[in-house]
Amino acid sequence: MPRGPLMIIGGAEDKLRRRTVLQDFVTASGDREARIVVIPTASSIGEEIMAVYDALFRKLGAPQVACVDPASREEAHDDALVALLDDATGVFMTGGNQLKLSGLLNGTPVGDAIVRAHHRGAVVAGTSAGASIQSSHMVAFGSGGATPKQRMTQVAAGLGLVSSSVIDQHFEQRNRYGRLLMIVAQSPQLLGIGVDEDTAATVTHEVDEETGEERELLRVSGRGAVTVMDGSRMITNAFEAKRSAPLLASGVVLHVLPAGATYDLTARELLPGETEVAPEDAAELEEFGKDLRRMARDIAASDASPTVLKRRMARLRKLRSAEQSPLDEQPVTTPENGANR
Numbered sequence: 001m002p003r004g005p006l007m008i009i010g011g012a013e014d015k016l017r018r019r020t021v022l023q024d025f026v027t028a029s030g031d032r033e034a035r036i037v038v039i040p041t042a043s044s045i046g047e048e049i050m051a052v053y054d055a056l057f058r059k060l061g062a063p064q065v066a067c068v069d070p071a072s073r074e075e076a077h078d079d080a081l082v083a084l085l086d087d088a089t090g091v092f093m094t095g096g097n098q099l100k101l102s103g104l105l106n107g108t109p110v111g112d113a114i115v116r117a118h119h120r121g122a123v124v125a126g127t128s129a130g131a132s133i134q135s136s137h138m139v140a141f142g143s144g145g146a147t148p149k150q151r152m153t154q155v156a157a158g159l160g161l162v163s164s165s166v167i168d169q170h171f172e173q174r175n176r177y178g179r180l181l182m183i184v185a186q187s188p189q190l191l192g193i194g195v196d197e198d199t200a201a202t203v204t205h206e207v208d209e210e211t212g213e214e215r216e217l218l219r220v221s222g223r224g225a226v227t228v229m230d231g232s233r234m235i236t237n238a239f240e241a242k243r244s245a246p247l248l249a250s251g252v253v254l255h256v257l258p259a260g261a262t263y264d265l266t267a268r269e270l271l272p273g274e275t276e277v278a279p280e281d282a283a284e285l286e287e288f289g290k291d292l293r294r295m296a297r298d299i300a301a302s303d304a305s306p307t308v309l310k311r312r313m314a315r316l317r318k319l320r321s322a323e324q325s326p327l328d329e330q331p332v333t334t335p336e337n338g339a340n341r
Contacts, residue, residue: 008200009127032061068084098156101133139153
């Protein structure tokens with residue numbers, strides 16, 4: 001069974017108006033057949049947060065919403081909590097303190113059940129702290145700022161759902177460029193991913209049709225952007241910088257990805273955008289292509305100039321338009337439908 005999507009939400013997702021990100025989660029979880037488990041463990045007001053998401057997900061169409069909130073690593077061994085996760089089609093981890101979240105879940109049966117849910121095809125989503133814990137390396141805490149400085153943040157182990165990466169959230173709103181770049185400078189093999197508020201980076205595992213190899217693709221949705229820092233070829237002095245000195249970080253490849261952008265995490269490259277064409281526009285483009293090919297054949301077969309041929313094509317188009325009856329586009333009044341609408 002293919003692995004399920006990961007929804008990495010930068011925090012402060014819209015809960016009152018459009019609710020785009022949360023609706024996407026419910027839809028991906030099965031909509032009217034969704035079985036959602038909320039994990040409010042990172043929050044200091046778990047019961048209140050659970051009540052908010054319970055009401056939201058039910059309003060958005062999910063019929064079943066359950067809570068898994070272990071208060072200790074011992075409780076994270078509870079078979080009943082594990083059973084809820086093993087039956088879930090969607091898992092949602094709330095915001096709060098990510099170090100608390102990783103400290104209570106990582107290496108426990110509940111933590112293993114979250115990873116297992118992802119591998120069997122369930123959606124695993126998280127906002128704020130619940131976003132950070134999805135990466136292999138997690139920002140534990142640290143200060144903001146645009147300049148990377150030695151020791152400005154600390155790193156802890158995440159769940160490892162997104163491999164070889166470190167995820168930060170509230171990215172643009174809390175100016176966390178510097179601390180994410182500091183981590184990338186210290187560990188250039190990691191891909192730094194910063195997610196803005198009310199924005200989701202959805203990661204899917206897909207098989208390349210040409211090579212047959214599996215790759216991780218990140219797609220952006222929501223109001224903000226996702227920033228990706230690739231330091232695989234960077235030059236840095238992080239290994240020798242003292243105390244809180246600014247770090248040298250040269251040659252970092254930076255991607256700022258708005259909604260609709262797709263990034264290949266495996267190959268570390270931006271993928272070309274997909275352009276959707278309406279059926280009527282596609283038909284017109286096809287007809288135009290035929291005209292161009294006909295004109296190319298006419299030029300090759302005769303000495304007629306392109307200008308003369310273009311005029312000929314314009315006359316043909318006008319004739320085609322005239323052949324269509326004006327009545328074809330007029331609404332028809334019948335006894336059954338009454339007056340025109």
